[in-house]
Amino acid sequence: QLVTVSTWSLVSTWSLGVNPDIHSERTSPSFPVERVTNLLDGGAELTATRRHVESIINSDSTFSQDDRYFLTRVEQYEGSVRRAVRLREKMKELGWADNGTEAMFAFRVLGADVAFGIHNGVFIPTIKELGIEAQIAKWVPLAQDLQIIGTYAQTELGHGTYLRGLETTVTFDPSNQEFVINMPRLSSIKWWPGDLGRSATHALVLAQLYTQGKCQGMHAFIVQIRSLVDHSSLPGVTVGDIGPKMNFDQVDNGFLILQNVHIPRENMLCRYSEVSPDGTYVKRGSDRINYFSMVLTRTRLLSAEIIPALAKACVIAIRYSVVRRQSKLKPGEMETKILDYQMQQQKLFPQLATVFAFHFMASSFEAFCNQVKVQIKSKGDFSSLPELHALSAGLKALLSDVCSAGVETCRRACGGHGYSLLSGLPSLYTRVAGSCTYEGENTVMQLQTARLIKNAGFQLQSLLQSGVEQYVAWDSTSILLAQAAIAHCQYTIVNNFVETMSRLQHEPEIQQVLQVLCDLYALSGILANAEEFLHDGYMTGHQLDLVTASQRDLLTCVRKDAVSLVDAFDYSDQQLHSAIGSYDGHAYQRLFEWAQKAPMNAKVPFALFLALSSCC
């Protein structure tokens, strides 16, 4: 119940209508908002399907997250499991196919707040990618029906991205046609896999394969870890949760210790390589195919988690910035909407432009992924895999860095209220910051080559000539190589934005407003990397001043459409979880309402204060 305040008649925000300060922003957009929504969704039909899916989810109380900021980890975890189970039921009930559009939208709307993300997003797809037909037929239906819950156990306590360093071993014993799994030391404990800590019954264990006395590198094995009867861990298995993280409280990231655990020969996923009954190792394709599921996960992350985080932060910050008034730009007038300050526009509008730039890039990249997938599956042609891998790593690293920084910029632009969890912004940041961690910059650096950039090549060469050994030279130029990789990705993104705009000639109204964002993105990129352009004289200081001036003009152009542009992302209030960023603009009322629900307000700490006054 709400606190009673006699002076004001506090009514529920839901009956207040729309805050006039945000309403006035929507009266005359320069473009048809719905058409931009359709463009982002990939067509009007997809917009309709998405809204249909969202309305079903929003109307089911199991999916409600009104209390999300007030729960313990265990409560959050249990809620996410309930949602996962309910979603399965809904999908059966409504006949949504597992790979269908509805399911895709449902998973995207619920995101990490529904359990079994690794089960659905990695365990099942990896079996499909790396398994043969018999394996797919055996395991996938069980998994889809939640008869088993799977995790993907790759990362170890002591090893992350350096896969060759993984220490878990799987040794083939031809005498009983079994693999024996072991972890030689503490650092080889599997650590971090999602859905593992409390949920998983099975793990897809990535381990060094030994057969006939020889190590054949990393392969994937299906290992049952918990009883299907009482969920207790099986002999030789030690499993648990790794403890709290910066976010993803609802996910049971876990640890797994396997000691002398035996699994049948058929449990090795063997589409691309196999151990025959006598122990002979047989290879049937590229060494690098095992990386493909990682590439897929990475790609999905871009569209499902990383870009939406920045998009939502923009929605919240821009809406809040038209209802928050602070100080006066002109003496004697009302206090000014903070979005009317150039400093605020400078913080927020480049982020908005970035969302569009990244969205279009991700769309193009997904198309490329699907192309490569077809090449591999239909023609056994792995030739595009290295490029796919390099580009996915580079984009993943750049986009997650930029989106994290952008979300944090949006959060800080909301001042004190941006620090309240109720604003929705801290969680957006701490989640997207997690996505930066999956891949280090090292990956980018290792995969991108020095031919990109003259300077790094020159430095590498001169170091080699000066007698420094090659490996030291590689490390010494790593910073330049990383810069080169970023520059290459940045160029690809701008180029892709420009091409996307050129295809919009039949929609001049939305082309016009998006062209402003395209220009703003390009100019902001130049300004953010001005040093690079000035360094070798590609630009003069004066030219840079012109860029700065043009950017300022573009900010003014974006201002009048800013709220309509974020409205076009079409996130419902239920997806934003923000007291300050809701569609109706009633930021203060909602902060006040939501705060009442905090468990801290449940009881006055009497006993504590009596104790306190007696002891001092």
Added chain:
Amino acid sequence: QLVTVSTWSLVSTWSLGVNPDIHSERTSPSFPVERVTNLLDGGAELTATRRHVESIINSDSTFSQDDRYFLTRVEQYEGSVRRAVRLREKMKELGWADNGTEAMFAFRVLGADVAFGIHNGVFIPTIKELGIEAQIAKWVPLAQDLQIIGTYAQTELGHGTYLRGLETTVTFDPSNQEFVINMPRLSSIKWWPGDLGRSATHALVLAQLYTQGKCQGMHAFIVQIRSLVDHSSLPGVTVGDIGPKMNFDQVDNGFLILQNVHIPRENMLCRYSEVSPDGTYVKRGSDRINYFSMVLTRTRLLSAEIIPALAKACVIAIRYSVVRRQSKLKPGEMETKILDYQMQQQKLFPQLATVFAFHFMASSFEAFCNQVKVQIKSKGDFSSLPELHALSAGLKALLSDVCSAGVETCRRACGGHGYSLLSGLPSLYTRVAGSCTYEGENTVMQLQTARLIKNAGFQLQSLLQSGVEQYVAWDSTSILLAQAAIAHCQYTIVNNFVETMSRLQHEPEIQQVLQVLCDLYALSGILANAEEFLHDGYMTGHQLDLVTASQRDLLTCVRKDAVSLVDAFDYSDQQLHSAIGSYDGHAYQRLFEWAQKAPMNAKVPFALFLALSSCC
């Protein structure tokens, strides 16, 4: 109890000795570590006092925070109150004066983890600063004995830094010699004050003073809000917690609604201005004195919270980087310590240099503050206040920005484990990020003037000549003005570092190692702002390359002393709260040990999984 793993003999980390990988880093430091510790503490005697205080705190189980990552908000709050009460007891028992060195160290060690931070750090000092002798004599002893708990209620739901916009009113009624307090609308609710949500019995309310029909601006009033008998809120008072935040879960930041609340005339703090019995307003000093307590809070934040956050992050990240081995720099060798990679040094060592630069700056600034305080108190001389205010705002904004970014850089440099709360790094970030929020860049911008930088002045002038009105011109140049302010602070810090080094001539060994950090700080500053230097031809691209090369050489110099340099900060493991950054370097063992304590591991969710298997 620990999970039993039969293969390895897992013993408690406390009996393991020191990890050889970190031990080898400490065998031959190029400087006497203890002398740097003394320098940072301000002398060997202060080091001894600090260690004495820390040993007392570390040996008292009430202060133990072994379970800090596993508690609910209410539990964290209650723990912080218990610590605050225990600290008071200890201080009485040991005879530590309130303003004494021991108390200062105790508060610094416990930081925000002890309740009543606003009570001790703002409520009491503000009464001392703004109150007359009678007021100090009445209220301060009660507060020091925790007979009353005070908060500082300034920020409102709708207004933060723009103090003139605050809406709470205090109206003097000469008929009964009382002030009447009111909040005219929702946006005037006091929002954010620490210690308010559940603890405070009294609030120092900042409000617009009305007397004889005229508004005299913001003044401070002592208002009782809760009963001293049963802690219930008094008539006309609505008070509660504002809900969860990005961090500071243990702090009961609160909201406060005052409706027609009457307080006696004596409750206005009246050292510098007063309302006489007939309602006449009398002023006795600078208008701006009310800002002084804000300046003091800000200054304390630098040394007590902001710089230590980056220092601790450096300790954790650098120690972890010598026990984490990943990939191979030279084929055939052991995996490489990640601190041996140039990319890692590039991330971490500039942060380390920054800690020293900021520490020396904060020391100098505190000396300046004390000087101004003496000027005001003894001579009534307010002439330095504007400069103090401007510099404190500028330093606060710059240092909190740089430290936040630096902590996050350290956190990410620790890869996946840096995302675990158990690493200690996420909390350091989410706390120090809070310190960025108290003051917006607007403050800097407003306080620093255009005479700092030619370009902004020129642009302002040309805009004025072109007929744009002055307030628009001010907003348009705000970005350049903010840059100028940052550049000015940056210069002050480098300058201060150089001066500090020049005073170390009698200690050549520590001067030598710190000079490397001084150079690294200066060069990193140039590289981070290379655009500025290139823009107007202060530097050529070639000169910048030389800076880059020099910086690389400096990284190599820092490498051999890196662990000893962070050891010199002398943070005990109890202060770091980090599984991966402890002195003994047993990162993996401690992660594994601590994870077992997570409530998520308390029980297997049987019921949930039985429900799950039945419904699908």
